[in-house]
Amino acid sequence: MISRAIYLHGFASSAQSSKAQFFAGKFAALGIRLVTPDLNAPDFGTLTVTRMLDEVGSVLAQGDPGPVVLMGSSLGGFVAWHAAARLAAVLPAHPIDRLVLLAPAVTFGRDRQEDFGRGVVDEWERTGTREFFHYGENEPRQLHYEFYRDALSYPAAHAQVHVPTLIFQGMQDDLVKPQGVIEFCHGRPNVSLRLLQDSHQLLAHLDQMWQETRTFLGC
Numbered sequence: 001m002i003s004r005a006i007y008l009h010g011f012a013s014s015a016q017s018s019k020a021q022f023f024a025g026k027f028a029a030l031g032i033r034l035v036t037p038d039l040n041a042p043d044f045g046t047l048t049v050t051r052m053l054d055e056v057g058s059v060l061a062q063g064d065p066g067p068v069v070l071m072g073s074s075l076g077g078f079v080a081w082h083a084a085a086r087l088a089a090v091l092p093a094h095p096i097d098r099l100v101l102l103a104p105a106v107t108f109g110r111d112r113q114e115d116f117g118r119g120v121v122d123e124w125e126r127t128g129t130r131e132f133f134h135y136g137e138n139e140p141r142q143l144h145y146e147f148y149r150d151a152l153s154y155p156a157a158h159a160q161v162h163v164p165t166l167i168f169q170g171m172q173d174d175l176v177k178p179q180g181v182i183e184f185c186h187g188r189p190n191v192s193l194r195l196l197q198d199s200h201q202l203l204a205h206l207d208q209m210w211q212e213t214r215t216f217l218g219c
Contacts, residue, residue, distance in 0.1 A: 002097060002217060003066030005034045006059060008052075008076030011105075014038065014136025018203065019073055019102065026210050030219055035059055039076065044134060044141050048150040049079060056083045060094040067097035069217055074176060074200070077104025077167075078156060085159035099165040100213050103173055103200050106156040107180040109148070114177065121148065157184065165191045166216045168209050170198035192216075 005027050007020050014020075015036035024034040037059050039052045056079065060068060072080030081104060084096045107114065112121040124130040124145050134141040165188075169181045178195065185193040194212060196205045 001067075001219060002032065002069045004063050005032055005069045005071065006056070007034050007036045008056065008070070008072040008080050009036065009039060009136075010074030010076050012044070012132050012134045012136065012141070013073070013076075014040065016136070017073070019201075019206070022206050023071065023210065023213075026214075030214075032219070034071075035063070039079070040134075040136065044137075045129070045143055047143060047147050049082070049147075049154050050150055052079045053083055053086060056080075057087050057091065060087060060091050060096075063094060065094060067095050069098040069100060070096050071100045071102070072104060073102040075105050075108065077101035078106060078108050078154075080104070081106065081156050081161055081165075082154050082159050084161045084163055084165075096163055098217055099161070099163055100216065101165065101167045102202055102209070103169055103176045104156075104167060104181065105176050106184045107177065109151045109155060110157075110180075114180075115148075124148065162190055164216070166213065167191060167193045168196060168202060168205070168212075169193065170196050170200055170202050170205075172198060173200040175200045 007023055009015055009017050009020055015038045020036045027034040037055055039055060070080045080099055084099055112118045128145050129142045131140045132143055169178055171178050185191045198204050
């Protein structure tokens with residue numbers, strides 16, 4: 001039985017996102033607290049994947065010893081995958097026992113054109129910053145190019161992850177390409193993929209995802 005669950009929100013989102021609140025309520029009904037760290041802190045403008053991973057490690061270390069399920073949405077799924085690879089040996093008392101990933105950005109950093117558009121990334125690198133609409137803050141925010149440069153050092157395909165993993169992916173997702181996720185899952189026997197007729201947010205399948213997640217976790 002898992003002792004804790006941690007949910008990692010997506011890019012330019014927040015710990016109060018619709019999915020985070022939905023799963024927090026479901027876990028609470030089982031007596032399990034869902035921890036939802038703010039991965040933007042202390043400042044969205046200086047965000048990096050390395051900093052997000054450090055935050056996940058800090059959250060893991062602060063809890064009681066025991067197995068943890070790590071959930072992640074979009075970029076949060078990308079970070080969760082790397083956390084499972086990076087933290088296993090560092091925090092043996094807080095093992096990541098399961099991963100549940102929602103439209104995980106597992107191909108992020110693989111191709112500039114696919115990520116944001118080659119011209120966009122080139123301009124971002126030249127100017128040093130780029131404006132993104134931050135859905136958690138409901139306003140445009142600047143983000144330093146170091147975010148993308150840092151992400152390039154974390155190819156998800158090279159991360160060694162062996163824990164049981166459940167992935168939900170929308171077939172109408174225009175941000176995380178379904179084919180990239182399908183290819184990523186191929187040849188990974190620890191990964192189960194569920195393809196849904198939904199968009200990137202997967203909001204039309206929340207109840208189904210919860211039922212499958214509960215079965216997957218055995219709780």
